[in-house]
């Protein structure tokens with residue numbers, strides 16, 4: 001909907017009028033699609049001021065620290081909902097009725113097993129491979145099992161792919177962990193919750209019964225909710241870009257996993273825990289803050305800062321509460337939590353962080369919880385990827401529903417002008 005105009009005067013051209021489009025929430029956008037025909041492109045590396053698409057799934061207000069999934073605030077969802085109910089809301093846009101939810105849950109539960117041949121795929125990896133490398137490889141390989149029967153232009157085929165991915169990611173994720181330990185893979189159990197089943201596949205062994213701790217089960221489910229979706233972040237944009245060519249959804253999700261792995265994105269939770277371990281004691285904090293502010297030092301405070309949030313990441317607030325609950329339940333006193341709390345306190349009063357509006361993000365506390373649950377830091381981003389799979393699928397589906405247009409950005413070229421070629425090599 002455009003009821004306002006923006007005027008751009010391009011060099012040597014008359015003024016160009018562009019529509020200003022208004023959403024239901026958030027910034028207006030200038031529709032620049034016709035600008036190319038006037039001989040100029042816009043330039044925005046990292047897309048700091050560029051809307052790549054229209055979406056109805058998630059809204060973030062970075063200044064106010066607001067995160068809505070289909071209009072529902074994240075703190076209410078984390079407190080009153082479950083990951084599977086949030087998944088339904090993200091995928092279908094509305095809350096499920098009890099019957100709709102029962103059908104959804106049953107379908108997800110009944111697709112958790114993976115093709116037995118895929119277990120052999122793992123044996124191509126070294127045991128000490130990073131679990132994200134294994135997850136990326138195995139997820140991409142699922143495209144080989146679900147390709148011929150999948151027409152991405154068929155909404156029902158897309159829904160089946162969504163169920164397969166939502167159902168199988170916990171199984172594959174837990175297998176990545178078991179493989180790294182040299183322990184046997186554990187089959188899913190249909191009588192357990194989504195989060196409980198994941199903990200079962202991660203920690204049970206053939207030697208003794210594993211009983212899911214309900215507090216840890218709830219904490220894991222909440223962690224999955226907090227990581228489910230986050231608008232057009234780097235990995236979601238990667239999935240949209242990969243999917244814009246009509247690519248197989250399993251291959252697109254593998255591309256999203258690759259993007260999420262980076263320490264600037266989903267890899268920050270693993271990097272944050274490593275940083276806290278490196279800091280180790282409160283008295284070491286000033287030196288790390290000095291390094292974080294030093295332009296000549298590549299070190300950054302992992303778990304701090306965000307492209308969009310210039311206020312508290314609302315997920316970090318819920319994550320911190322969960323952190324205290326889990327440590328209390330486990331009767332654990334974690335020195336790293338003490339370091340994290342002190343680091344947060346000092347950074348939030350430091351002019352460098354205040355001026356740049358750098359606050360703790362979702363990754364700041366998640367690592368401490370996961371470590372307390374007995375999960376190694378190498379598995380932190382695997383769990384992030386498992387949770388974000390539903391968000392990636394929701395955006396991939398929305399792109400198809402809206403009619404896909406291949407993503408093909410332009411560039412500012414600063415290379416050689418035309419020059420003739422003669423080889424320097426002896427003929």
Ligand code: SDX
Nearest residue numbers: 230233264265266268292300301302303304305306307356
């Ligand atoms: C996630 O996009 C999403 O929604 C992502 C995510 C999701 O759910 O999908 O929310 C998940 O990725 C959370 C972010 C996790 N990453 C980290 O915690 C890594 C540490 N954070 C930084 O790398 C950084 O804050 C980013 C990458 C998150 C954001 O970087 P931007 O928006 O590109 O900002 P910038 O690099 O331009 O920084 C602006 C200024 C710079 O200083 P000046 O040049 O202005 O002097 O802030 C400084 C930066 O040096 N800065 C930091 C800092 N983050 C930014 N300085 C020290 N420590 C930091 N963490």
